[in-house]
Amino acid sequence: MCGIVGYIGEQNGIPIAIEGLKRLEYRGYDSAGLCYFKNKKLHISKKKGKVADLEELINKKDSSSIVMGHTRWATHGKPIDKNAHPHFSMNKKLAIVHNGIIENYDSLKEGLIQKGYKFRSDTDTEVLINLIEYIHSDLKLSLSETIQQTLTQVVGAFSILVMSNEDPETIIIAKNGSPLVIGVGKEEYYIASDPSPFLKYTKKAIYLDDGEIAEISRNKLSILTIDQKIKSPVIKQLTMELEEIEKGGYETFMLKEIYEQPKSIVDTLRGRILQETQTIKLRGFNESIENFKNSKRIIIVGCGTSWLAGLVAEYIIEGLAKLPVEVEYASEFRYRDPVIYKNDIVIAFSQSGETADTLSALKLAKEKGALVYGICNVVGSSISRLVNVGTFTHAGPEIGVASTKAFTAQVSVSILIALALAKIKNNISKNDFNQITNELKSIHQKMQFTLSKCRDNIKEIAKKYKNAKNALYLGRGVSFPVALEGALKLKEISYIHAEGYPAAEMKHGPIALIDENMPTIIIATNRRNYEKIFANAQEIKARNGKLIAIVSEGDNQISKIADDFIEVPKTNYYLSPLINIIPLQLFSYHIAKMRGCNVDQPRNLAKSVTVE
């Protein structure tokens, strides 16, 4: 969580940093701040609220060729002005911006208080900068050596930028567990949590690894490890385009990303289905084919929507490839001492590739000898660099906090893995393989059709239910995790309480909630459990519940008893999540907009959850 930026070069870095922070606001938007040189001294401007509020605060005449900035998702300390970053050290010799958590900040703070240190904020970050200041004055080391020494005492995940009053030409940065990337310009450097803030200026990037510290001045960059080894920087050429991270005429990123799904599926599937040879071309899978052949089970880990894509994958992989799959919340998996066998394959689903719990779950699985496989959307992300092998979803940057196109891209990769696995395990007929891959190759057309067809219908339905206090989402089989994802979308962007349930489970509790005020959204597109879900729909109507049904075109049973229904094109059972999630995303979107919510930046959330 939190976004950090830095600039050092010839230009005025203040507008560059402000613009960069706006691009990073998806990482947190509780407060924002800048540090730069003013009258030859470190100057900090910071404020609770969005980057736009900070912008108002900054004197337009200020100019500095060395700047660092921060947009916060609060961990330690409330989101108020004094806890906003950057933070000065007690004697204002140094300033810091920090993304992450210093776990042992309490004991470090205690030690500093005994040495006479006083604190202005409630943050762990201020402890770190005071510790750096103390060690700096005590040991008389250079600032980068001091930071190196200090970090050996620190437990936690962080990426930091530090500026000093004594050296207006240098920024020192360090990374351990939270992302940090350096953009390389001509006699200038950009620093950020991801490349979006500097994409406009340079596509040359250096990804810092964990345990690395870089000393950056206008025309010099040196990288050291915490254990004092010199590292030569590896410059990568970014392939991302600026248009990909802009709204492109849509009113929000979320809406743009919902509408981008057909394209993102085409991009994700491109070149990966070879029908002539009946093969699936996934480099990560093929490089670990022996592991897949010998494996007795797959464990999928993830958080939030990525965990839900993992649940969809469980239905698809078990259904097609007949290999047992377990799906776990990464946060539970890592702390419950799980039994992991050497021939297990642990697959992490993560859009950002930075989610702290997922990253730690993978580290644990790797330590225990399992093959770790990543399904990520961000090239160069921590998870993509940690895994043994993996497959990228090519959904393009997802900026809206609510995950949409990443989910469908993850599901499409799951289908590919299931097909590849079914092939090597001889569990799929030629006919079924062809039928599913044919459908998959054209699924983007049905997604496009769904998007166009549902547009007005869903808005009308959303109008009717926008004041609901609660909502229930039901599905069976592979539609059950889709129902969960629909419920998650509604609660995170519209703040309406919503629950997802397997439709049959309703009778075991949630049915008690049904009355004339309670909308239930039921996914009823699949023939294989249609009669059962029809019975569930009737149970809701018998109790005067409001029923919104997602049905296949031409449906004439459930649509007749539903208060509202949305027709979607028919498709293969395993591919149906790619279609069925679309009306649910749009439903939440329109309800949230009608309730006046900020759908791209819902309250309390951040896009990339890099703390536990």
Ligand code: M6R
């Ligand atoms: O980047 P990741 O896919 O690892 O993120 C996981 C979750 O934090 C994320 O899916 C979150 O639940 C979204 N806000 C859901 O829309």
